[in-house]
Amino acid sequence: MRSLKPTVLLVEDERAQRELLTYNLRAEGLEVHCAENGEDALLMVAEVPPDLIILDWMMPLLSGIEVCRQLKSRDETADIPIIMLSARSEDLDAVRGLDTGADDYVVKPYSVRELLARVRTQLRRTCSATTSAAMRFEDITLDPERHRVIRADQELKLGPTEFRLLLTLMERSGRVFSREQLLDRVWGQDIYVDTRTVDVHIGRLRKALMQCGGSDPIRTVRGSGYALG
Known part of the structure; x- marks a missing residue:
């Protein structure tokens, strides 16, 4: 047991x-x-x-x-x-x-x-990630309870960090999150992580979201950070 x-x-x-x-x-x-x-x-x-x-x-x-x-x-x-x-x-x-x-x-x-x-x-x-209701942005559906992400009827494979990044971005779609804000929300405020780590995981998230041929839903705001849509 x-x-x-x-x-x-x-x-x-x-x-x-x-x-x-x-x-x-x-x-x-x-x-x-x-x-x-x-x-x-x-x-x-x-x-x-x-x-x-x-x-x-x-x-x-x-x-x-x-x-x-x-x-x-x-x-x-x-x-x-x-x-x-x-x-x-x-x-x-x-x-x-x-x-x-x-x-x-x-x-x-x-x-x-x-x-x-x-x-x-x-x-x-x-x-x-198991405590929230399903969220949607355009053709992307995120189900925190089942830890699933579906885009255009295709289930995507995301790692835990990429899943939390997408969850954060979908909670406030359209809002620009700085790298520091994403670090605090995804990794935690009591942990030091280089901001370039965010770029690596954003890149992995983008690749996963586009694996079925969809467009890139993540917007890079030069000098500011990232937003969904």
Whole structure:
């Protein structure tokens, strides 16, 4: 029987880091399962999908990037939020991690307090997406309860962050949101995320919305931000 607590899969090959994070995550009231390599992580997700995955980039057998790519390519696991941990601090590495499908990216060494805040935000956003009625904009329908987006009678595949971005934009269609406002609403006010992260996820959202041939509904306002319509 599955626990009523939110479940986190921690994929980290460094024992000291694994034990430190496990202790702090459990202190937050979360159920924690651990994997020491990418292959074990994929097997564990297939058996019992977690509510969130904390995934180290550099691991034996299978890298975190490849684990992320495989999970995000499968319908049954694509909606699981993934926070990527990496010692790589270059902007291109962060973009690569996000392009692979990660929902957040944290550079080592990191503050455990900040990581926990990011975990809470991902779990809160995932849960809050089930509390609203369906919304519509032109030929796009977003159903928060079922976590579904349909455009022109075609169901679209969106990651958790792209889903929350679209939800935010649809709540106030026509309004221009700055990158900072989108960061606060989608990632949370207590978390530092580079504003360029917004651009990466907007790009992914645009691609998903246009995958069936529709026009781009997202308007870029130079120097200001983004709006729907």
